[in-house]
């Protein structure tokens with residue numbers, strides 16, 4: 743779909759605040775997907791993706807996340823669950839998270855938002871998150887609040903979840919380091935090129 747048409751449809755379907763967020767998020771995602779990255783960085787993005795799904799598999803039966811926000815002030819209490827989803831979209835999808843998603847295969851069309859009124863993250867809805875788990879930031883599965891921690895302890899799952907979270911954290915740290923090194927190289931390369939050209943010009 744043409745980007746201009748896509749943006750028009752988002753503006754027609756969404757409240758203006760969420761439309762602005764979605765358009766900005768999709769633009770950043772497209773820019774990240776256009777970056778040239780090496781196989782190691784892409785493999786690390788895939789590892790983040792796989793370890794995120796491993797955490798979710800361990801959390802599948804929990805119930806805390808469906809009622810944690812009830813009775814709290816807006817925006818947290820706007821829906822019964824998902825208190826940790828009441829934050830700001832751009833912060834939840836920061837550059838590191840968005841890059842990990844982009845290089846693990848998430849595209850602009852995967853960022854599908856609800857039509858109801860916004861209450862925090864652009865993808866938060868009364869029935870939960872509208873994104874498939876594979877397209878959610880790693881931090882969305884990484885956040886384990888006290889209520890959830892207690893439930894996991896009761897279920898005898900806390901150690902297993904913490905081990906998977908540590909593995910996810912390690913993968914994200916390695917991905918972030920590889921990405922930062924690439925960005926440094928991209929910044930330095932034109933400088934080296936200009937200095938080399940200047941030096942060659944002086945010698946002529």
Ligand code: SF4
Nearest residue numbers: 827863865866871882
């Ligand atoms: S992407 Fe989904 S899970 Fe993550 S903060 Fe937004 S609504 Fe919550």
